[in-house]
Every structure is written in C-alpha cells, then in structure tokens.
Amino acid sequence: MKALITGITGQDGAYLTQLLLDKDYEVHGLLRRSSSINTSRIDDLISEYTAENRLQLHYSDLLDSSSITNLINSINPDEIYNLAAQSHVSVSFENPIYTTQVGTLGSITILEALKHSDKKIKFYQASSSEMFGGGSKESLNESSAFNPKSPYGASKVFAHDITKIYRDSYDVFGVNGILFNHESPLRGETFVTRKISKAVGRITAGIQEKLTLGNLDASRDWGYAKDYVQGMWLMMQHENPEDWVLATGVTKTVREFAIEAFNHVNLNWEDFVLTSEKYLRPNEVHYLLGDSSKARKELKWKPSVDFSGLVKIMVEYDINEAKKDLALLKDNLISPTWEYPKI
Ligand code: NAP
Ligand code: F7E
Numbered sequence: 001m002k003a004l005i006t007g008i009t010g011q012d013g014a015y016l017t018q019l020l021l022d023k024d025y026e027v028h029g030l031l032r033r034s035s036s037i038n039t040s041r042i043d044d045l046i047s048e049y050t051a052e053n054r055l056q057l058h059y060s061d062l063l064d065s066s067s068i069t070n071l072i073n074s075i076n077p078d079e080i081y082n083l084a085a086q087s088h089v090s091v092s093f094e095n096p097i098y099t100t101q102v103g104t105l106g107s108i109t110i111l112e113a114l115k116h117s118d119k120k121i122k123f124y125q126a127s128s129s130e131m132f133g134g135g136s137k138e139s140l141n142e143s144s145a146f147n148p149k150s151p152y153g154a155s156k157v158f159a160h161d162i163t164k165i166y167r168d169s170y171d172v173f174g175v176n177g178i179l180f181n182h183e184s185p186l187r188g189e190t191f192v193t194r195k196i197s198k199a200v201g202r203i204t205a206g207i208q209e210k211l212t213l214g215n216l217d218a219s220r221d222w223g224y225a226k227d228y229v230q231g232m233w234l235m236m237q238h239e240n241p242e243d244w245v246l247a248t249g250v251t252k253t254v255r256e257f258a259i260e261a262f263n264h265v266n267l268n269w270e271d272f273v274l275t276s277e278k279y280l281r282p283n284e285v286h287y288l289l290g291d292s293s294k295a296r297k298e299l300k301w302k303p304s305v306d307f308s309g310l311v312k313i314m315v316e317y318d319i320n321e322a323k324k325d326l327a328l329l330k331d332n333l334i335s336p337t338w339e340y341p342k343i
Contacts, residue, residue, distance in 0.1 A: 004028045004075055006062060006106060007083030011186040012126070014041035016081060016229040021049055023233075028075050030068075030084065031057040041186050062106030072113045072121070079236050080114075081124040082107055082159075085152075088190060089130060090343050092152035093282050103155025104162075111166040111174065122173040122236050125163040128156045129180040129221070129247070134285035141291040142178065142243045149283040164243070173241045177232050180247035180290040183310060184225035185317035190343045192254055193222065193314060200261045201318030203272055205326045211272055212339070214279025216255040219287045223248045224305035224313070234299040247290020248303050260311045265319070279343075 003020050007013045008029025020027050027049075032038065039046060039057075049055035058075075060067045062084050072080070085103055086092060092099040107125055114121050132140050133147035148154045163174040187194040192213065202208035223246070231246040252260075262269035295301040305313065328334050 001079065002026045002028065002075065002077040003079045003081060004030070004072065004077040005081045005083060006030045006110075007081075007085065007126070008057070009038050009041060010083060010087070011041065011184060011188065011225055012083050012182075012229055012232075014045075014186055015184070015226050016083070016232060017042055017045055017055065019229050019233060021045065021054060026054055026056075028056045028058060028071075028077065030060045030062075030071070032061055033059055062102050062109070065105065065109040068106070068109050069113045072110065072117070076119060077121060079122045079124070080110055081126075081232060081236075082110055083126045085126065085155075087152070088188070088343060089150045089152045089285075090279075090281050092150050092155075096151035099151050100155045103152065104158045107159035108162050111162060111172060114172050114174075115166060115170045120173055122175070122241070123163065124175050124177060124232055124236055125159050127160045127176040127178045127243070128153070129178060129288050129290060130285060131157045131160060131178070132288065134288045137287055137289070139249070139289045139291040141245050142294060149285050150281070153285075160243075167241050175235045175238075175241045176243040177235055178243060178245045179228050179231075180221040180223065180245070180288060182223045182225040182228040182246075183314065185314055186225065187314070190340050193257055196258050196261050197311070197314035197318040198321070199272070200265055200267075200315050201320075201322035202325065203267070204265050204319055205322035207322060207326055207329055209272075210274050211258075212274045212276045212279070213254060213258070214275065214277075214281075215284055216258070216273075216275065217253055217286070218284060219251045219253045219289075221247045221249070221251045221288050221290045222257070222307060222310060223303050224310050227303045227305060231295060231299065231301045234295075234301050238299060244295045244299065245290050245292045246295055246301065247292045248306070249290065249292065250307055251287065251289040252307055257311065260308060261315050264312060264315045
C-alpha cells in the first residue's frame, strides 16, 4: 500500500507515518520548504526508512495546486491523508486569508485530482471539532450543527462540506474525520496543553518562573494523538466513506489541565500561573464535548489514554526535555527566557 500525507511534519503526520510504516506502507510526504529545517518530528523515521525508499518526501505546498496534482499523478497512492493546515486558531484571526486558502484550496485541489483519476484513491480530510463552535454544553456527534467561531473553523467547514459533495456527486472515497483536540509530546509548543507541560518541566528544572495563559475557563475534550491517528486509518479501511467523530467523551477546562499538570510534580498551580489578555481570542469556543459512539461501535475504536494519563505522558516528557535544556544552559548555550510572542 502507498499513502501520501500532507502535513507529514506536524504532530499527527509524524504519528500517522510511524503507524503506516509499521503496517508496511510506502509513505510519501509533502514537505514545505522553510528557511530552517522543519522535520524534527520525523527525523528518526527519515534516518530509518528513506534509504530503502519506504519514506519519501517531496517539496510542495498545498497552495501550489499544480505541484499537488503532479505529485498525486506520479505517486499514484492508494490513500491520501490531508492533514496540512495553518492549525492555530488564534493565528487564524491574524492571518485569516492565508488560513482560509490553505484550509480550502488544498482539499479541493486533491478532490479534483481524484475525480479525474482512473484509480479509486481514498481521501481523508482532517475535519475538526472547531467546526461546531462550542456554543452549548451538548455532546456533539456527526449530526450536530456547525457554527464555527474562527477563520480556521470556517475553512474546516468548507473542506468538510466539499469532501461530502465530491463523495455524493462523483463517488470519490472521501472520509471526514471530525477529531476533537488531541495532544502529545509532539504537540506544537504554542497550543495550551503543551505550553503548560513544557512550563511545568522548565519550572521543575528551575529555568522558568511563571506561566502566562489566557482563558482558563475554556473546556476541551482532550485525547492522545496516537489513538487518533489509529482512528484515521480505521476510517479509511471501512467499506464506505463516511464522517466520523473521534473524542474521549470527557471535557476539562484549561484550569483543570494546569492543576493536574502542576499536581503531577507536587506544585500548587496558583503559585505559578498568571493570566493575560494578550492570549484571549476575538471569539472563543467555550465548551467542546464529543460523542464518538459511532466510531466506537462501527470501527471498534476507543481511546487508550485518559485525561490523567495524557497529562502524565506530556509532563514527564517535558521534564526530561527541561533537564536537557538545563544542561545546555549550564554551558551557556541557550537563554533562560522562553515565551512565544502573543500566541
Ligand atoms: P500541526 O502540528 O500544526 O501540523 C500542520 C502541518 O501542516 C505541518 O506539517 C505543516 O508544515 C503543514 N502545513 C501548514 N501549511 C501548509 C501548506 N501551506 N502547505 C503544506 N503543508 C502545510 O497540526 P496537527 O495537530 O498535526 O493536526 C493535523 C490536522 O488535523 C490539521 O489539519 C489540523 O487542523 C487538524 N486537526 C487537529 C486537531 C488537533 O487537536 N491536533 C484536531 C482536529 C483537527 P510545517 O511543519 O512546514 O509547518
Ligand atoms: O486552545 C485556551 C484557548 O490553542 C485551547 C487545534 O489543534 O484543537 C486545537 O485548537 C483553549 C482555547 O487549541 C491559552 O483560548 C488559554 O480555548 O490549545 P489551543 P484549540 O484552539 O482548541 C482544535 C480541535 C483544532 O482543530 C485546532 O487545529 O485554550 N487558552 N490560554 C490558550 N490557548 C493557547 N494556545 N495559549 C494560551 O496561552
């Protein structure tokens, strides 16, 4: 089997690549050229699998439609996982046009290529719980209404709908995975869970004093990314292309995540966490809780890691990372301050 993954250098791309290689796939990934190397999450896989061509990276960009179409034609994959996105909700308010271009153009470019392909290539679209908007406290499933609150959420609604339209109009095997938040040690460092686990590691090592967050009351259904890429693959093996929700069925606030993370190292979160308006968004998704009964019943999917387990995995990883940082700091190789601007 051959798979093409857009977004292979991201959190989910890295875990999915490992999963597919373990299943003996030949994996192709789309690599965005950047001024510094951006493959850190898959460097081990590159060392292990590129020599035998089991893993091949191709320079491209979702906005370069002709290069995407050429790649699909030359690779002729069995499955395409469209994971690439400007995935930061807060950034999407600052870069709405770019976020919308990447979120919408990529999916329709691939779908157009599949419409014209002689081979029945399966397509996975990375849909998101952000599409629901979080305006009520109900548990959300595949039939719940969309009411996005950000340019990011709106772009995901377009990609979701266009996937359904190509499925219904042209018989394309297009799957929408509506995934609720999923986290891991590979999570980008400006998403709130990783920001917290990284701070806890660094505070424990004595190289950070405080952690500044935004809205502590926002509530999310947080799962473990490795479980969710397994769900993506299961969706693609189902006989029919459909929409599927993946979620744990448990929602916790940002405050509860911080409390759990600091408790793990026997620290009182209130001694370290500050809040600032600079991390608030123009419009907030207040509450997300997912109902993944369909995937549990029909795909036999279920999460293997609960909320406490997830916090533990992330905090313990970042404690080790901070120890390495401390060693470098002692050699004056890094600066003791660490905070991304604004996001
Ligand atoms: P991520 O870590 O932010 O990774 C995003 C990936 O997209 C990176 O590989 C990035 O490449 C690539 N990318 C961004 N813009 C691109 C462009 N113009 N052309 C080509 N590639 C581009 O995201 P993730 O957490 O793995 O999420 C994977 C997908 O699932 C995303 O579509 C996200 O929106 C969606 N999703 C995520 C969650 C979640 O909780 N994680 C939940 C629901 C849906 P660089 O490395 O070069 O930046
Ligand atoms: O925010 C609040 C923030 O940026 C979670 C993406 O993967 O999941 C992710 O989107 C909550 C929000 O993730 C800070 O206001 C408080 O309510 O970690 P986040 P997100 O916005 O839920 C969905 C499913 C996706 O599809 C997206 O691609 O936490 N919050 N203080 C903060 N958030 C951040 N980033 N930083 C803070 O300091």
